[in-house]
Amino acid sequence: MRDAEFFRHWMRAAADAVEREADRLTELDSPIGDADHGANLLRGFAAVRSAVAGPEPAGTPGALLQVAGRTLIATVGGASGPLYGTLLRRTGKELGEAAEVSDEDLRAALRAGVDAVARLGGAAPGDKTMLDALVPGVEALSRSYRAAADAADGGAGATVPLRARKGRASYLGERSIGHQDPGATSAALLLGALADTAEGTA
Amino acid sequence: MLINSADTVVGDALRGMAAAHPELEVDVARQVVVRRGARDGGRVGLVSGGGSGHEPLHAGFVGPGMLSAACAGAVFTSPVPDQMLHAAGAVDAGQGVLFVVKNYTGDVLNFRMAAELAEEDGLRVETVLVDDDVAVTDSLYTAGRRGTGATLFVEKIAGAAAEEGAPLDRVAALARQVNDVSRSFGVALGSCTTPAKGSPTFDLPDGELELGVGIHGEPGRERHAMMTAREIAEVAVEAVLDDLARTHPAAGRPVLLLVNGMGATPLLELYGFHAEVAAALAARGVPVARALVGNYVTSLDMAGCSVTVCRADDELLRLWDAPVQTAALRWGR
DSSP: OEEHHHHHHHHHHHHHHHHHHHHHHHHHHHHHSOSOHHHHHHHHHHHHHHHHHSSOSOSSHHHHHHHHHHHHHHHTOTTHHHHHHHHHHHHHHHHTTOSEEOHHHHHHHHHHHHHHHHHHHTOOTTSSSTHHHHHHHHHHTTTOHHHHHHHHHHHHHTTTTOOOOSSGGGGGGGGGTTSOOHHHHHHHHHHHHHHHHHHTOO | OOOSOTTTHHHHHHHHHHHHOTTEEEETTTTEEEETTTTTTOOOEEEEEEEESSTTTTGGGBSTTSBSEEEEEEETSOOOHHHHHHHHHHHOOSSOEEEEEESOHHHHHHHHHHHHHHHHTTOOEEEEEEOOBTTOOOGGGSSOOOOOTHHHHHHHHHHHHHHTTOOHHHHHHHHHHHHHTEEEEEEESSOOBOTTTOSBSSOOOTTEEEESOOSSSOOOSEEEEOOOHHHHHHHHHHHHHHHHHHHSOOTTSOEEEEEEEOBSSOHHHHHHHHHHHHHHHHHTTOOEEEEEEEOSSOOTTBOEEEEEEEEOOHHHHHHHHSOEEOSSOEEOO
């Protein structure tokens, strides 16, 4: 069973990963976006780090993820803020008020979170967005957290040959081909942080 | 770059704006600029906003006859729902609020969240999406057309209607009408440099240009060998009129014309370009009723320009001519 401390740890690990990879995310965002994905997530996850350390998140996993999601919406801006914010908020809502949740509960909640992201952004796998990492990642969760992280990583890598159909990169048409999607890359970081946390290596 | 740091660039600009324009209420912490006395007079409120780096859009257009409030995001990044909620609350005089939103995924999502929250608080909110950029041809496979220069026309004309006391439905309908009859096309002669990255966003060698760019320093649809101002004007005018003609024939009808600089193109060049644009329109039988030339919807220090036309009728012209008193646009008082 996973308690609030596990989720606090996950959010800290995600913030660490974003800090580590911010420059790379911004580099990926340069040729097909506007070169700020790393800077924006850095701002958001720094705020999440403080928010989950504070007294506000009640002692449940659901409440903690909802606070993290609200924090991202309130600090990131752009498309990443509402999309990542919705992912965590929706996942948190699905977890309800239980003090501890099973891995199976978390799988179901994350699936609902990813569905909410797809609805909000109107995107589907293959559009060259964060869903290209999140959808295979969540599917692989039934095997293990590490399998999910690897599948998300693979999904992010597989965005290279795709033509963007959503977000700012879509304006490039054919010229968006040949670049890895920064949103899928950061989504893979989030699931990588989850795997590290579950394995106790973060 | 003439900045203190990439982290403080937006806040610093807002502090400077507050110092230069005491007639505005500038909330530097929230990054919201509000027209002083916005709630006096019981008018419909007009709130817009978007990423910073497009100045004077949007805060430069806050004031009598135009916007009631503007929300500034980080550079090229949409503001967040908290800012829009705060702005809506600060300007709502009971007549409701119109959100003017440029069609970018981030702006759309954040304003949509803000509208839902505002309505939960009992505010009436209407939203108009600005999507005038004809360079985005295949909207089925993109996020849809971008909002660029027509934003200025929408904000000016809807703002004038609100100033006259028009109700929310009417202000929103006018805003949608202006967007519906406006088209834009942009050209980049060089990349911009965002403060966060500190180096040019894309590499555009001397002697080449990008046709069909937006306003975020992103590359356009097509790279081309350098062209003269006359050739660029031909391409831009052809593109906007062709597209407009699919829904609204422009020949013989007067247009509002915006010849807009992207931030690093001098007025000497913009006026020369304007001469070519006006000639290209005249050659196609399109009279220019009013023209505006300058840096209004910019992309940081990008070299380049855009052309926006708005097919005007008598009412749109009257509202365009109505007095406006903002930091970046003022006439008629």
